[in-house]
Amino acid sequence: MTALILAVDDEQDMTRLLQRTLEPEIDCRVSRAFSAKMALSILEQEVFDLVICDIRMPGMGGFELLEHIKTHYPDLTVVMLTAFGNIESAVKAIKKGAYDFIPKPFEQDEIIFKIQKALERSLLLKENKRLLKEKATDPFELIGKSEPMQRVFDQINLIxxxxxxxxxxxxxxxxxxxxARSIHALSPRKDKPFIPVNCPTIPEHILESELFGYKKGAFTNATRDKEGLFQEADKGTIFLDEIGDIGPSIQTKLLRVLQEKEIKPLGSTKVKKVDIRIIASTNRxxxxxxxxxxxxxxxFYRLNVLPIELPPLRDRITDIPLICEHLVAKHCKKMKKKLKKISSEVMDLLMKQPWPGNVRELENILVxxxxxxxxxxxxxxDIPIKDLAQTTKNLPGLDNNSLASLSYKEAKEKILREFNHDYIGARLSMSKGNITRAAKHCRMDRQALQQIMKRFDIDPKLFR
Incomplete structure (x- = not known):
């Protein structure tokens, strides 16, 4: 496909030179603009793959044009032209969002090489956006059209x-x-392994051997060499889920992997290089x-190179109808049931909830x-939640006709059952059905939580 390039320079001869240099060597068409104002007018009318822009121009300069492009056309790749030897301007251009810079006068081979690389970036960004749109119907894909989620999608696309x-x-x-899976699926490593590791579920004394592997005889019952998860993920991606829950000892060993991209199996005296992309997550x-x-x-600073912060569901309420339709369709198909609609009363109720367990809690309620x-x-x-607007107006159930006919003991038991299903259900949603972690969130012993769950028939499997 022919690439579309916009060359912007107040020197018309320079734009003509760029056109004559690039079009015979690269499958591209070069349009010319002789001022930043003229370039903005052209950008409003046509979609380009690349802008080549001079830094020094009368009126609106190249940096102002770059800032406008990054604001209004964030995916558009920009290469800046700068006077030879002006390194300060080149560094400033990169910091402001330019992909690269080319000194003037330029060598033909150099500019062709750099423009080809810039166009490769543009092509990759377009392909990633196309894949994101295609995967919008994938039952395991992130769902949302709200502004916070659009920012997340843009970050995934660029990262x-x-x-x-x-x-x-x-x-x-x-x-x-x-x-994490979306980042891997859109990366050059997409055809290689994606290895998820749920860090808190593996005891720390076992986690080290699971991650790095071990040599025969490294410890009791180590009867053979075993590759670790980092080696399994070689050439692919390893996802360290809930990394905030690991101890200082493992942090120290992981730091070496982040710095050197090498591991040392337990019992080995030699290090092994690994070619991996590391993605980590935490709710801490x-x-x-x-x-x-x-x-x-x-x-932390080695991990936090490219941060992505996911918004809680309460901050993107407008996404709830879209998410609900998607989840109901997904689970009706999974359960081999006829597709169900969602009544407006139910949707209104769902949009009132605070959702401490976020999308996972919403999914469990819909299931x-x-x-x-x-x-x-x-x-x-059909929905096992109460109307929050109603329950905040009154003490729970005191004026509820359904309780009026009950004895004090029966009414108390009913309200306790509803409270425990709501509260513990939310905690189990947050912990993916993990009772130990849910108990920690409830600030109670695991055994005490299990007794309450048994008493009120709360099944943790429903929250996994």
Missing amino acids: AASDVTVLITGESGTGKDLT NLKQKMADNEFRQDF QGILYSKNDTLLIC
Whole structure:
């Protein structure tokens, strides 16, 4: 496909020279603009793959034009032309968002090489956007049209092409795993392994051998050599989920992997190089953990090279109808049930909730609703949540006719059952059904939480 390039320079001879240099050597068409104002007018009328822009121009200069392009056309690649030897301007251009710079006068081979590389970037960004749109119907894809989610999609799109370490932060249930998978799927490593590691679920004394592998005889029962997960992920991506929960000892060993891209299996005296892209995630406040000396600063700064912060569901309420339709269609198909609609009353109720467990909690509620529903439409009676607006006006259930006929003991039991299903259900959603972590969130012993769950028939499997 012929690439479209816009050359912007107040010296018309320079734009003509760029046209004569590039068009015979690259499959491209070069349009010319003789001022930044003229360039803006052309950009409004036609979509370009690349802009080549001089820094010094009368009126609006190249930096102002670059700033406008980055604001209004963020995916458009820009290469700046600068006077030979003016390194300060070149560095400034890169900091302001230019992809590259070319000194004037330029060598023909150099400019052809640099423009080809810039066009490759443009092509990759376009391909990534196309894949993101295609994957919008994928049942495992992130869903959302709100402004916060569009920012996330833009970050994924730009980050995927590089090999730099990514740290995904956000509350439980916001889609950190899906974000990591999307980055991998859009990266040059997409055909290589994607290895997820749920760090908190593996005891620390076992996590080291799982990650780095071990040599025969390294410890009791090490009867053979075993490759670790880093070696399994070679040429691909390793996803370290909930990395904020690992201890200082493992942090120290992972720091070496981040710095040197090499590992040392337990019991080995030799290091092994690994070619991997590292993506990590956490729902913890790592800056607070650093202040409490629970997380190494040098490890944090090695992880936090390209951060992505996922918004909680309460900050993107407008996405709830889209997410609900997607999840209901997904689970009706999974359960081999006829596709159900969502009543306006249910949708209104869902949009009122604070959703501490975010999308995962919403999904669990909808799954239960589909199971309970006997109609083609999900109704209020099918959804195991209460109207928050109503419950905040009154003490729970005191003026509820359904409780009036009950004894004190029966009414108390009913309200306790509803409260525990709502509260513990939210905590289990946040912890992906992990009872130990849910108990920690509830600030109670695991055994005590299990007793309450048993008493009120709360099944943790529904929240996994």
